[in-house]
Amino acid sequence: MIIRLDMQSDLPIYSQLMNQIIEGIASGELQPGEDLPSVRSLASDIGVNLHTINKAYTLLKQEGFIQIHRQKGVVINPDGMPGITPEYEQKQSEQLRPMIAEAICRSMSKERLLHIVSSIYEDISHAEKGNA
Amino acid sequence: MIIRLDMQSDLPIYSQLMNQIIEGIASGELQPGEDLPSVRSLASDIGVNLHTINKAYTLLKQEGFIQIHRQKGVVINPDGMPGITPEYEQKQSEQLRPMIAEAICRSMSKERLLHIVSSIYEDISHAEKGNA
DNA sequence: ACATCTGTTATATTTGTAGTATAACAGACA
DNA sequence: TGTCTGTTATACTACAAATATAACAGATGT
Structure with missing residues (x-):
């Protein structure tokens, strides 16, 4: 799985990591039971400290x-x-409310907003894995 | 307008303030042209520093x-x-994507998600102001 | 003229989070 | 016995959030 980090983002690195792993699961690119890289190897792969990876993993574990x-x-x-x-x-709800x-x-009309949400939902669900 | 702050939230105070003002506009409770409290009076009202208010106001101004x-x-x-x-x-889109x-x-089915978004949209739009 | 209100700017300080850097520990496994 | 795993500990830098004061500049009302 390809990890893309934006060092200029206001989102912390560990949050970006969590988001990408969650999206990987949602798209089916990451299947239940599949191994993830060790904290050390992933850290050296993407050039960050192992504690940053560990923080993302620990939070993902807490959420199940x-x-x-x-x-x-x-x-x-x-x-x-x-x-x-x-x-x-x-x-x-707390996250959606300010955005809505x-x-x-x-x-923005309700219909247009729903269409955007629907499009993103489909986009993630139907993501193909390059190795079809 | 009643401002509610959660000092335990992970959201910064100035962000909570921005969100509530934006929701106030969205609900119609705050109308275009309507005055907002001065940075000093609002700061003393809700018990925070005037710079915190000023930051929220400045960002809201930048976004128009x-x-x-x-x-x-x-x-x-x-x-x-x-x-x-x-x-x-x-x-x-960048904000919605990780949540979706x-x-x-x-x-969560697409229908259920859309229903939730729709409900929040209606909830905000139809908010009555207590002084009907 | 004077006091008072407005936003604005400037400094300094405290606190907490993010991220890095090292190092060591403990269990599994070849 | 090494080597891999996650885990824990410590220390440090950098930055954001928030506070505390203080002063400045323009508008308003008396």
């Missing part, structure tokens, strides 16, 4: 996306992804 | 939501809100 086995390594959670918990629903408010301010 | 007049004060932009610029569309990816990971 991956499993970390002390001497084996890191895998996409083979027991499946976390579900739609009440805490997740609340977090999601700004869209309304800018006179 | 408000106007700042040097000796008069701050008003909701009477010339109307900023439109849907290409830069805005790109920023919006996580929703897909958690097996």
